[in-house]
Amino acid sequence: MTLSVDLRHRFKGFELDARFEAPKGITVLFGRSGSGKTTIVNAVAGLLRPDAGRVAADDLVLFDTARSLWLPPHRRRIGYIFQEGRLFPHLSVRQNLRYGAWFSPKRVTPAEVDRVVEMLGIGGLLERRPGALSGGEKQRVAIGRALLSSPRMILADEPLAALDEARKSEILPYFERLRDEAEIPILFVSHSAAEVARLATTVVVLEGGRVTRQGPAVEVLADPAVTPLGARAAGAVLSARVARHHEDGLTELDAGGTALFIPRLEAAPGTPVRVRIAAHEVILSRQRPEGLSALNIISGEVQEIRAGEGPGMLVSLDTKAGRVLARITRRSAKALQLAPGTPCHAVMKTVAVAPEDIGGQGRDVSK
């Protein structure tokens, strides 16, 4: 199922004009706050009535201003995961989970409930009330509640933003599983580069209410022109497989035939992973460096150089492991005489790969 969105909406001092398609998997709406992400999601859910536009899930039109068609939110069958969970405080966790099923045209079987409860690890919480749950637990229940309403699609509006790092890493794997197992489109709002790198099948970049870029995550994130959060937050994503674990605490990945060493990752050899390499952690060298402590040296060719504001530049490098982004100074770029086509080596420290930047990989990307 594909969700096609075409929206125009005007607020005080803000104009949204966005068009994109969200296929199966996770489509991340990526941009800084105020870029119109939440407005889009609310319009898709029917919580906000846009000035003009059309939203359809395959053949089913949710609204179309040209045909004065408007399906009220309760008839859209959308699983909306809110930033603050929004669990019903007067109902138990079990009742919260069942709430959507009361109104669903499809019967939700106890087996389905059990499966979702088990997947989210909330079996021990069922009789509790939301007031007695931690932030991470609440969010897992909120995910379960959305899933059990037999939705046509899932909307998630920064579902991790209110959580601390530990809770985030607790929830992220559930979204990865959702992406890989669910057959429906998931629209995921985020302003975190790490989340995008881990979760996105498709990325829709929003700036000032407009879509500036959309496409597969690996492509979009490796494009030096796409820096909605500024060059500081840029970073490309490499698709790899766990090759083997070394006794000294390192895990060796195989990225397109190139070995990549990262801190120990608890995953069986053969597991597909995606690793985000922050652009500011990458050093470029014309000669293959020797006597260097950094373990990861990948050779490649400069593909594009893009000047940003200030002294920095973003260089994208084509390597056998995939596209790598490096953030270097203008001075270095000049000293190295970098130009498109220049052969070059990217150097990355193993410890520079943060745990939150490593995630499981969706099957649709690994293929």
Next chain:
Amino acid sequence: MEWLGPEEWQAVRLSLRVSFWATLSGLPPALLAAYALARWRFPGKQLLNGLVHLPLILPPVVTGYLLLLTFGTRGPIGSVLQEIGLVFAFRWTGAALAAGIMAFPLLVRAMRLSLEAVDPKLEQAAATLGASRLWVFVTVTLPLILPGIIAGAVLGFAKAMGEFGATITFVSNIPGQTQTLPSAIYAFLQVPGGEHAALRLVAVSVAVAMSALLLSEWLARRAQRRVSGT
């Protein structure tokens, strides 16, 4: 209760009945008014707000007289209702109407406050899960404002028990028909040697008021615990 004379006992029973029906029949329209004032935008909203609060501000005698004019047997509404067998003038039903009108602002205020405290985001969440407006109200809004409804109802009940001015103006002071607790106390104080009877009824009044207050506190705490979700 041997220590209450039959006439006094009658007044107590009548007062309880009048207040019960005044509160119960006042709840649905009060909920509607509270919802309209808290949630809707419409022309004449301030007028409705003023109208709801009018009984609180007007002298009760004036309210009673206005009721007599409109709901009396020759009044515009009273004469119509008489056709279908509903008579207010000089009946206990009239006492209930007067008490209900006087308690109405208190019901509305309490409900409106609790409605305004309900997070509309929860109602939105319910809508995305497939609940129509009516179901959202029944399954989310109503349970969340229950403490406010209880608090309002108890307050209204207490107000109805104490209503005097509008009642005596509208339906007079007929023992067994319209002589509520306050009217009975007033009547006993008008006759020589009636102080003892009056004092007994005062004791009953205090007891009823106190137990209503304690009951409401207890119910509201229970409901609040349910709602706060711990």
